[in-house]
Amino acid sequence: MEYRDYYKILGVERTATADDIKKSYRRLARKYHPDVSKEKDAEARFKEVQEAYEVLKDPEKRAAYDQLGSNWKSGEQFRPPPDWASGFEFRGGPRQRRASSGEEVFEDEQFSDFFSSLFGGGGAGGAGPFAGAGARRSRAGRDHHARIEIDLDEAFGGTTRTLELKRPQLKDDGTLELKPHTVKVTIPSGVTEGQLIRLAGQGEPGPNGGRAGDLYLEVHIRPHRLFQLDGRDVTLTLPIAPWEAALGGPVKVPTLAGPVEMNIPAGAQSGQKLRLRGRGLPGQTPGDEYVLLKVVVPRANSPDARALYEEMRQKLAFDPRAELFG
Amino acid sequence: MNNATELHAHLLNEGDWIAATEVCQLCRIELTTVVELADLGIVTPRGYAPDDWQFPATELSRLRTAGRLMRDLGLNVSGAALAVELLEAQHHLERRLRRLERLVHEEGAQGLSQ
Numbered sequence: 558m559e560y561r562d563y564y565k566i567l568g569v570e571r572t573a574t575a576d577d578i579k580k581s582y583r584r585l586a587r588k589y590h591p592d593v594s595k596e597k598d599a600e601a602r603f604k605e606v607q608e609a610y611e612v613l614k615d616p617e618k619r620a621a622y623d624q625l626g627s628n629w630k631s632g633e634q635f636r637p638p639p640d641w642a643s644g645f646e647f648r649g650g651p652r653q654r655r656a657s658s659g660e661e662v663f664e665d666e667q668f669s670d671f672f673s674s675l676f677g678g679g680g681a682g683g684a685g686p687f688a689g690a691g692a693r694r695s696r697a698g699r700d701h702h703a704r705i706e707i708d709l710d711e712a713f714g715g716t717t718r719t720l721e722l723k724r725p726q727l728k729d730d731g732t733l734e735l736k737p738h739t740v741k742v743t744i745p746s747g748v749t750e751g752q753l754i755r756l757a758g759q760g761e762p763g764p765n766g767g768r769a770g771d772l773y774l775e776v777h778i779r780p781h782r783l784f785q786l787d788g789r790d791v792t793l794t795l796p797i798a799p800w801e802a803a804l805g806g807p808v809k810v811p812t813l814a815g816p817v818e819m820n821i822p823a824g825a826q827s828g829q830k831l832r833l834r835g836r837g838l839p840g841q842t843p844g845d846e847y848v849l850l851k852v853v854v855p856r857a858n859s860p861d862a863r864a865l866y867e868e869m870r871q872k873l874a875f876d877p878r879a880e881l882f883g
Numbered sequence: 884m885n886n887a888t889e890l891h892a893h894l895l896n897e898g899d900w901i902a903a904t905e906v907c908q909l910c911r912i913e914l915t916t917v918v919e920l921a922d923l924g925i926v927t928p929r930g931y932a933p934d935d936w937q938f939p940a941t942e943l944s945r946l947r948t949a950g951r952l953m954r955d956l957g958l959n960v961s962g963a964a965l966a967v968e969l970l971e972a973q974h975h976l977e978r979r980l981r982r983l984e985r986l987v988h989e990e991g992a993q994g995l996s997q
Contacts, residue, residue, distance in 0.1 A: 583956070583957060586955050586956055587956055590951075590952070590955055590956060592948050592951055592952060592966075592970065593952075593966070593970065603955075607955070699908075700908060700909060702947075738888075739888070740888045740889075740890050741888065741889045741890065742890050742892050743889070743890070743892055744892055744894075745892060745894050747894070747896070748894055749896075751944035752894065752895065752896065752940075752941075752944070753894075753895045753909075753940065753943055753944070754892045754893065754894055754895070755892070755893045755895060756890050756892055756893075757893070759890065773909065774892070775944070775947070780981070785978060785981070785982050787978065792982070794982075794985065794986060794989070796989075840896060841896065841898045851986070851989075
């Protein structure tokens with residue numbers, strides 16, 4: 558595993574005071590927080606900052622970390638010395654489990670192997686090389702949260718995702734190891750932006766026989782080439798010809814379920830919205846598809862086209878600016 | 884992937900109501916904070932006493948964001964509530980902007996192609 562320079566990550570000197578560390582954390586957390594940041598790689602940077610702060614804000618963890626010395630460089634191959642933290646008493650980090658599936662899924666507060674190797678993952682009553690002496694009683698495991706990105710078409714029709722989760726397991730020597738575990742999740746159709754999916758029993762294992770927590774996937778839907786999503790409704794911009802707008806008639810319209818025929822009312826205008834009821838995302842109250850009409854005017858780039866426009870100019874008493882001048 | 888465990892996913896949708904205790908666990912916030920957020924109009928529970936409150940699943944996302952902002956950025960309840968509302972307004976405006984940009988882009992492309 559690679560060494561992590563927590564001081565460098567927080568941008569402080571090794572001699573920084575607790576107040577300096579807190580200030581720096583607040584500044585960087587504000588900059589990279591995934592809910593507010595527009596920075597590239599904000600999620601990854603925020604996790605690094607959180608991990609660094611988790612160690613440096615805690616005097617015991619910081620002292621133990623400092624004991625490793627200052628000669629290590631970020632990214633350097635690292636293995637903790639067997640007795641590196643002897644004499645220290647602290648609990649491991651509050652995070653015990655990781656979820657990953659390429660770049661799609663991440664879990665809240667996922668810390669690095671470097672952190673886990675130094676500080677374990679023992680929560681209350683948990684185990685691990687640095688776990689506190691919590692009472693060994695049965696309790697329910699905590700819930701875990703991950704984020705998943707899907708396409709709008711997948712949200713409409715449902716999809717499956719194979720996730721690789723890592724679960725902490727207690728080894729015979731009392732230390733924790735992260736064991737990979739593959740699950741295939743069927744995501745039902747009709748999921749919307751920000752919606753939660755519950756996977757019962759896939760959270761933190763319950764210590765001492767307690768009930769396992771649940772895994773919650775927070776769904777995010779990628780922007781679509783044609784449709785804009787708003788709740789369960791979708792909006793599509795539909796180009797139409799001037800004669801289709803003027804005369805009305807049937808046109809083929811894309812929907813999430815495939816093309817349908819829709820009747821354009823005679824005298825339609827650009828910017829007018831038509832509704833295809835129930836053609837949005839499915840649900841107890843299915844969403845609608847809004848079709849935003851956009852009249853596209855062909856160019857007069859041939860003698861015939863010019864003749865047609867000239868004829869219209871002469872025969873149609875039409876002044877689009879009549880209202881501007883009373 | 885042959886040995887992957889198949890899981891049944893339960894979608895928390897608008898028909899689901901979540902009990903206050905479960906909401907607190909899910910969003911990792913105290914009930915008193917949830918009460919304050921309800922007072923500020925961020926969530927609209929049903930029921931009489933906070934212990935018996937239930938929340939529409941569609942509001943979980945707001946509560947989770949508020950909880951994250953409070954934990955990670957040290958915001959107080961009012962600050963988190965304000966941030967949640969501003970973030971939602973920002974996302975709404977960004978969606979509108981993208982829609983308008985797309986229209987402008989298409990009109991521009993159409994003008995160039997003719």
